[in-house]
Amino acid sequence: MPLDVLEVHRIASLARLRLSPDEELRFAAQLGRVVDYIDQLQSCSAVEPESAAPLAARDAADEVEERSDRGQLLGNAPLAAGSFFVVPRVLGGGDA
Amino acid sequence: MPDALGLGVEATARALASGQLTAVEAVSAALQRAAAVEPAVGAFLRLTPESALERAAAIDARRARGESVGALAGVPVGLKDNLAVAGEPLTCGSRILAGYRSPFSATAVERLLAAGAVSIGKTNLDEFAMGSSCENSSLATTRNPWDRGRVPGGSSGGSAAAVASGSVPLALGSDTGGSIRQPAALCGVVGLKPTYGRVSRWGLVAFASSLDQVGPITRSVRDAALALGVLAGSDERDATSATAAVPDYLEGIEDGAAGLRIGVLREIDLAGLETGVQSNWTAALERLAGLGAEIVPVSVPDVRFAIETYYVIANCEASANLARFDGVRYGRRAEGARELAELYLASRSEGFGAEVKRRIMLGTFALSSGYYEAYYARARAVMEELRKQLGAALERIDAIATPTTPTAAFRLGEKLEDPLAMYLSDVFTTPANLAGLPAVAIPSGVDALGLPLSLQLIGRPFEEGRILRIARAFERDLDWRAAPELRGAAPAA
Numbered sequence: 001m002p003l004d005v006l007e008v009h010r011i012a013s014l015a016r017l018r019l020s021p022d023e024e025l026r027f028a029a030q031l032g033r034v035v036d037y038i039d040q041l042q043s044c045s046a047v048e049p050e051s052a053a054p055l056a057a058r059d060a061a062d063e064v065e066e067r068s069d070r071g072q073l074l075g076n077a078p079l080a081a082g083s084f085f086v087v088p089r090v091l092g093g094g095d096a
Numbered sequence: 097m098p099d100a101l102g103l104g105v106e107a108t109a110r111a112l113a114s115g116q117l118t119a120v121e122a123v124s125a126a127l128q129r130a131a132a133v134e135p136a137v138g139a140f141l142r143l144t145p146e147s148a149l150e151r152a153a154a155i156d157a158r159r160a161r162g163e164s165v166g167a168l169a170g171v172p173v174g175l176k177d178n179l180a181v182a183g184e185p186l187t188c189g190s191r192i193l194a195g196y197r198s199p200f201s202a203t204a205v206e207r208l209l210a211a212g213a214v215s216i217g218k219t220n221l222d223e224f225a226m227g228s229s230c231e232n233s234s235l236a237t238t239r240n241p242w243d244r245g246r247v248p249g250g251s252s253g254g255s256a257a258a259v260a261s262g263s264v265p266l267a268l269g270s271d272t273g274g275s276i277r278q279p280a281a282l283c284g285v286v287g288l289k290p291t292y293g294r295v296s297r298w299g300l301v302a303f304a305s306s307l308d309q310v311g312p313i314t315r316s317v318r319d320a321a322l323a324l325g326v327l328a329g330s331d332e333r334d335a336t337s338a339t340a341a342v343p344d345y346l347e348g349i350e351d352g353a354a355g356l357r358i359g360v361l362r363e364i365d366l367a368g369l370e371t372g373v374q375s376n377w378t379a380a381l382e383r384l385a386g387l388g389a390e391i392v393p394v395s396v397p398d399v400r401f402a403i404e405t406y407y408v409i410a411n412c413e414a415s416a417n418l419a420r421f422d423g424v425r426y427g428r429r430a431e432g433a434r435e436l437a438e439l440y441l442a443s444r445s446e447g448f449g450a451e452v453k454r455r456i457m458l459g460t461f462a463l464s465s466g467y468y469e470a471y472y473a474r475a476r477a478v479m480e481e482l483r484k485q486l487g488a489a490l491e492r493i494d495a496i497a498t499p500t501t502p503t504a505a506f507r508l509g510e511k512l513e514d515p516l517a518m519y520l521s522d523v524f525t526t527p528a529n530l531a532g533l534p535a536v537a538i539p540s541g542v543d544a545l546g547l548p549l550s551l552q553l554i555g556r557p558f559e560e561g562r563i564l565r566i567a568r569a570f571e572r573d574l575d576w577r578a579a580p581e582l583r584g585a586a587p588a589a
Contacts, residue, residue: 008457015415015460016422016437017453018445027454033516034458038404041474046398046481058335072199078429085424090436 002032105171105265105319112159112170119152119159119170123214126172130216130263138238139248139258141177141187143217148172151214168326169212174258174267177218178225179205179310180299188301189223189233192447193427202299203331204268204310211326219254219267223449224418225275225303227251228521231512232451239508240283241580242547246505249279249521255313256283260580266314266323270300272307273406274500274525277537277552280313281500284539284548284578286567287313288320289525291557292532293338295324296331304413305336307406307529317538317568321345324560340558348561353569354388356562358553359493362395368523370503372543377499380540380551380570384497387569394489394496398482399527405482406526407519408462408475415459421447454515483531490533490556495563498524500537500550524552534560538567539576548578 008028012019019027070083079086103111111117127145134140152170159165175181178188180198187193201209209215222232230238230253238253240246241261248257252269256279259267269276271289280287288311295310302308312323325345331337360381366374385391423429423443430442448456462471489496502523511518528535533554540551551570555563 011457011461011464012453014464015453015456016419016440016444017448017456018441019453023450023453027457030513030515031454031458031461034407034454034519035461037516037519038408038462038471038475041401041404041408041478042470044398044401044474044478044481046474046477058339060332060335068199073425076196076199076426078195078423078427087424087436088433088439 001036002029003035004028103265104316105168105314106316106322108171108265109168117170119155119214120149122170123148123152123172123216126216126264130258133241133261133263136239136244137241137257137261138236139219139254139261139263140174140217141189141220141236141254142185144184144215148214148216155212155214166210166212167322168208171213171266172216172264173208173213174217174219174255174264175205175215176221176252176255176267176269178221178270178301179268180301181205181215181218184218186301187218187235188225189221189235190447190449190452191234191428192421192444195428196426198299200299202310203296203333204327205299207327207329208268213266216264219252219258221254222251223452224301224414225251225270225272226414226451226455228274228278228518229506229511230254230279231508232449234449237508240505242284243505243545246507246547247282249282249505251275251279252287252313253279256280256285256287259283259285259313259315262579265319266312268310269313270303270308270310271529272303273410273529274522276311276313277500277525277535277550278521280537281550282505282548284580285313285315286317286320286539287311287537288324288560288564289528289535290324290328290560291338291534293336294534294558294560295327296329296334296337298331298333302417304410305417306413307410309529317536317564317571318346318349320536321349321561321564338558343561345561345564349565349568351565352387353384353566355390356495356566357390357392357493358384358566359392359394359489359496361399361496361498362393363397363399364498368502369499370543372504373499373502373549376541376543376549377551381497383570383573384566387573389566392493394493396482396485396489396527398478398485401478402482402526402530403519403523405475405478405530406522407458408471409479409530411455411459412463412472413459415456415463418448418452418456423447451515479530482527486527486531486533486554494555495566496554498552498554500524500552504543504545504547504549528554533557534563536563536567538571540570540574541576542578
């Protein structure tokens with residue numbers, strides 16, 4: 001069953017994506033089919049795992065470590081000034 | 097000088113070590129081959145002949161001075177373009193990383209280069225490794241060397257095609273739900289997904305962090321074993337990398353399959369396989385039995401839910417991992433945004449391709465309020481159960497065998513507008529990722545159209561050696577020498 005176009009719009013907005021009306025229609029049909037398929041999970045009898053952390057991750061030592069050069073990292077920024085990333089105004093209304 | 101093109105990793109390394117071949121000769125031969133076949137195949141996004149030849153010359157000079165040069169010194173390799181190389185572009189097959197240069201190298205790349213391997217370039221992939229055909233690359237089309245009207249598989253389609261078309265004897269891939277094994281299968285080469293944690297993920301651009309694993313694609317099982325020995329090992333920069341000792345994967349690899357117990361899943365629906373895959377699968381089991389292996393039926397009931405579970409877990413993790421691409425710190429930035437929220441929206445919408453958007457949205461949906469319990473929490477429970485069931489089955493057997501894919505290579509465009517059909521290509525490969533187990537895909541013959549087919553062997557955690565041993569016995573017995581012809585594209589080898 002296709003997803004509701006309004007639902008697709010809501011998800012896209014949560015995911016910080018803007019879809020064209022054509023994309024919304026196409027994704028509603030395609031994602032609807034996938035969601036119908038993954039709904040089969042509801043028929044599996046597996047119980048909830050006790051822990052949400054499946055991985056045996058190791059803790060790193062709590063030490064300051066110089067891994068990358070700041071200038072090099074800023075060099076990848078589309079727009080930087082001095083040691084800062086430049087972004088447009090965060091709270092609405094102004095110019096970048 | 098031996099024919100550098102026909103040699104695998106081990107033979108190239110041996111010829112280089114004995115002085116029969118120089119690194120410059122080996123790398124030149126690879127570059128010439130790539131120049132000849134790339135117009136037809138398109139495995140590489142970028143070839144780097146100057147730096148490759150420079151590095152090869154440096155290795156020859158070091159060897160001439162009697163310095164130690166590493167186990168893979170002078171062996172030409174390809175690297176999937178979601179693995180970072182310091183100072184070089186890193187695209188992930190996406191427009192959103194336009195202009196990006198990595199400030200550091202992936203640990204897997206560092207280890208390969210430290211062993212003396214020479215990268216001749218970066219290979220194509222489905223955007224951010226999301227896909228099973230390589231068609232989701234926003235930058236290039238890769239064609240199957242066996243039939244250029246067909247897909248090479250994905251997401252490591254460029255790496256598999258580069259090895260299959262003879263440009264390199266070894267290419268690195270990454271495997272989140274089958275992205276090494278499925279393209280290896282469709283291109284008639286060997287693909288190994290190591291145990292989760294066996295190879296460091298540092299410098300591999302994250303898709304689904306709890307499933308991603310780096311591994312080799314080669315033309316032979318021994319070459320895969322050799323490469324794994326170089327790649328494997330703990331890394332403090334990846335908190336999930338394993339500290340288990342790295343064995344010599346070539347030791348015992350010729351010991352054969354006699355006496356080993358190989359499980360066959362009762363849950364495999366033979367009717368869901370292409371006819372050619374069905375008969376090839378039956379023949380593969382007969383071959384394993386002929387080698388003295390005991391074929392035993394095993395039951396892993398929740399393997400039926402592997403695809404559903406995988407596409408929930410992987411996409412939830414992807415939606416979080418890909419939140420970092422926002423047009424601020426790196427990559428593509430949309431023009432003209434007057435507010436930060438608008439900058440995010442525009443940069444991401446312009447930069448990501450359709451499949452990446454679909455996956456981010458599926459993940460966002462499955463994690464969103466009201467759906468989290470039904471999808472993500474549910475999938476986590478099934479994943480845990482599947483892990484237990486596979487673990488229990490593998491206590492009684494040495495490996496589980498399956499076909500690697502339900503079909504041979506499909507036509508370009510055939511499944512592009514039907515994401516669900518594309519996802520079903522991963523039915524046999526996703527369980528190993530969900531359970532963190534090692535798995536190898538090896539050629540098992542061709543179908544009626546002459547397209548390669550493949551057998552998958554799944555093993556116990558950190559027992560790559562055992563599945564490689566079975567794979568080697570199978571490969572030796574099959575004695576499969578078929579290779580794509582690439583009519584008109586290849587020089588006389």
